[in-house]
Amino acid sequence: MGYRLSKIYTRTGDKGETGLSSGRRVPKDHPRIEAIGEIDTLNSQLGLLIAELVEQQAARPGLSELIDVLTPCQHRLFDLGGELAMPEYQALEAAEVARLEAAIDQWNDELGPLENFILPGGSRLIAQAHICRSFARSAERRVQHLNAEEPLREIVLAYLNRLSDLLFVAARLIGRRQSVNEVLWQAAPKA
Template structure:
């Protein structure tokens, strides 16, 4: 593979437009660029989660499995970003969605049913997994907004949806494997009559 970037700045975006890989120029707040940006943000935060999991896996060996499942997700998010940048490009395959579903099912079996709403907290790792989950939902919304204007492939939309589900279950699994109680939501007290 040759060099992908020979120059980091081009000055072509100074007026508020950017170039897509298919040659089109669009506004930097175009729904396609917004979706690409959300994928990039999610990927960056997922990288932080993976780095923290790697730092903690010696202390909590059960975290290694999460790294094995989540690490490929960074590459698939990059693939999805490529599909957004180059509408004719098709990288994601249905098998990737199935891989996430299999991990969700396996982890949910270990966790058991959710008894209450939970909050993002308990440990830094749990909170970071929830931050990634909420960013995945944001990326999904941006993709759906773009999809309303310019139809996207269903596999990419399904992948982001399943990834947010996977990250929710991952947050719960991290708590369990760290032996940390989940932070349960407590409803506001009802006013006295």
């Protein structure tokens, strides 16, 4: 790729604009920058989830499979941010979406069907997986907004959609592997 930061601050963004790889200057609240920011936030939250999984894997060896599946997602999110910053850079491939789908299918086979609505909770790890899922949905909305103005490759949209699905199933699998019951939604009592 060849792009490296040799200086962290440049002062070129002090007036509310930032530069894209093409040299084009855009406002920092431009849909492209908003999308990049949401992907960065998701990647940071995913990093926290993976770090917590690593800390817990000695006590719960079944968590290492989640680490193996989720760790490449951080790299692909970085690629995705690169694609948004540098449209000529295209790193995401259909094989990555297929990888996520295979993991979802395998984990769902172990979990069985979901019969009730569940809430984000039960353990810190489960809740963090749901936080990642909600940030994936937010990133997806931002990318869809950008796509409406500046069309993107379909794989970008599909990847974020599938990643949020994966994170939902990962939250459920973490509960299973931790032997923690899912927190079931309870409707408000009728008065």
